[in-house]
Amino acid sequence: MRVDGLLFDKDGTLFDFGATWNGWAAQMIARFAAGDTALAGRIAQALEYDLQAQAFLPESFVIAGTNREAAEAVAGVLPQGDVDQIETDLMLAAAEAPLSPAVPLGPLMDGFLSHGLQLGVMTNDTEYGARAHLREAGVEDRFGFIAGFDSGFGAKPDPAPLLAFADHAALSPGRVAMVGDSTHDLIAGRRAGMQTVAVLTGVAGTEELAPLADVVLTNIGHLPDWVSS
Structure with missing residues (x-):
């Protein structure tokens, strides 16, 4: 892996x-x-x-x-x-916004967990909003770490909240991939010494994200192939 x-x-x-x-x-x-x-x-x-x-x-x-x-x-x-x-x-x-998951999240996260991967979410939204959205999508329990900008670790592009996940999961930052749709996500990942994966389900395009990413994927549904390659 x-x-x-x-x-x-x-x-x-x-x-x-x-x-x-x-x-x-x-x-x-x-x-x-x-x-x-x-x-x-x-x-x-x-x-x-x-x-x-x-x-x-x-x-x-x-x-x-x-x-x-x-x-x-x-x-x-x-x-x-x-x-x-x-x-x-x-x-x-x-917290009550109508959600549109990029792909079916439950099966995807269960697949990662079955391979022993540790999962987390770090958003510049509030932790309250993050938990509400993940709960609504039925996947809150798949993530061992959920943080917002107000959780006490800081906000992206600061690497501190990313490193907080690595510490929580007892993982080397180099063995973690930060997956995001913005330059904030990828800059934070690079600063944290993590691998960086860009997805195109946000607003930024390939030309903006590629210089900061190890790989650019259409959406997170393509992650399993990249993770196991």
Whole structure:
């Protein structure tokens, strides 16, 4: 086996980013704007979101950013915006977002576990949201390590949360693959001394991810062949 552990990003990796978050974001912008079309436009601009296309722009910081960063952007344009309250509102609403798994997750993770691999999730979302989504998808119990940006280890591209997984699993970082859809994921993986696997179920394309990845896969369903090759 090429690795002893797999550490997954969540959004854009375990779950297709656009199918899960684009429509949800339009609903949240409308909710914060409360019928004010001009304000909705300013919120969308702050989040780097295209209201007409109902999709995040490829360069949007939200794609790989933290819940706090998104809350700060919204608060910056809302009259008397309370960033703490907005952060809580986003966390609770995100936990109920309609999920679109990139592939059937249960059988894939069970296959990895049957080969003795240790599995983890590290997301720049909240830990609360990560656990809610994994629970909804029926796979929370497959992961021995689940961390968000607020779990005390830091946020990607800092390698610290990745190394926390390696420590938790008692694995050498070089025997772990960081699997993600953004440069944040891959930079963190490289900094941690891990192998890096890019997937194309987020917003970034091959040309952006390939320089930082050991391999670029269409989705995580292709991981078993790579792991065993």
